[in-house]
Amino acid sequence: NAGVTQTPKFQVLKTGQSMTLQCAQDMNHEYMSWYRQDPGMGLRLIHYSVGAGITDQGEVPNGYNVSRSTTEDFPLRLLSAAPSQTSVYFCASRPGTAHVNEKLFFGSGTQLSVL
Amino acid sequence: SQQGEEDPQALSIQEGENATMNCSYKTSINNLQWYRQNSGRGLVHLILIRSNEREKHSGRLRVTLDTSKKSSSLLITASRAADTASYFCATDVGAQKLVFGQGTRLTINP
Numbered sequence: 528n529a530g531v532t533q534t535p536k537f538q539v540l541k542t543g544q545s546m547t548l549q550c551a552q553d554m555n556h557e558y559m560s561w562y563r564q565d566p567g568m569g570l571r572l573i574h575y576s577v578g579a580g581i582t583d584q585g586e587v588p589n590g591y592n593v594s595r596s597t598t599e600d601f602p603l604r605l606l607s608a609a610p611s612q613t614s615v616y617f618c619a620s621r622p623g624t625a626h627v628n629e630k631l632f633f634g635s636g637t638q639l640s641v642l
Numbered sequence: 643s644q645q646g647e648e649d650p651q652a653l654s655i656q657e658g659e660n661a662t663m664n665c666s667y668k669t670s671i672n673n674l675q676w677y678r679q680n681s682g683r684g685l686v687h688l689i690l691i692r693s694n695e696r697e698k699h700s701g702r703l704r705v706t707l708d709t710s711k712k713s714s715s716l717l718i719t720a721s722r723a724a725d726t727a728s729y730f731c732a733t734d735v736g737a738q739k740l741v742f743g744q745g746t747r748l749t750i751n752p
Contacts (some may be wrong), residue, residue, distance in 0.1 A: 531684075532709045533702045550725075558738065562742070567744060569646075569730065569743050569744040569745055570685075570715075570742040571729070571742075572739055572740070572741065575738055575739070577738055583738070585739060586741070599662055599690065617684055617685070620683075625713075630675060630687035630690060631675075631677075631685070631687065631732075631740060632687075633684030633686070634684050635683055635684045636683070
């Protein structure tokens with residue numbers, strides 16, 4: 528199993544550009560989520576999904592859209608990038624949704640710079 | 643503000659010494675988890691302790707949980723250079739949301 532795969536690893540955008548960060552998992556996990564990590568701020572939850580067709584907001588959802596059309600994929604869209612969205616983005620998944628007593632599996636991250 | 647806050651923010655010790663880092667949180671929890679992050683990489687799950695547990699061990703790791711004080715500690719015994727990383731606690735804050743603290747940056751000096 529590849530686990531959680533994120534692409535691209537690095538991206539530079541200009542203010543106002545749009546892009547999609549890709550996340551795929553091959554573990555048949557129901558739950559998937561996106562976090563952003565900023566220096567001194569730890570990880571903050573952006574959006575999450577408990578299954579195909581179901582998404583919900585986390586702590587910092589503004590400026591980001593998500594969709595979950597398949598169990599495997601959970602892309603994160605930046606509609607109009609802003610410098611404040613410069614960060615490292617992590618996708619994470621876990622097997623089920625019935626309990627939060629389960630560990631998260633993380634991807635290796637996407638480092639995004641918005642100029 | 644963050645649900646979980648780690649203390650200290652940075653810790654530097656000699657190889658072979660024990661490392662202790664602490665996590666405090668604000669609301670009631672079902673469980674608390676600890677993760678490790680090596681530089682530039684994704685987080686890796688270390689250990690989970692449930693709210694009805696007081697102590698848990700995994701190899702050189704020992705985690706304690708005091709729900710009355712809303713705090714947890716992670717002890718790494720006999721530290722090694724490979725333990726150099728950032729360590730995060732994470733707590734569940736209601737349906738499907740896991741909230742992470744700001745992390746403790748641990749450096750093991752040879």
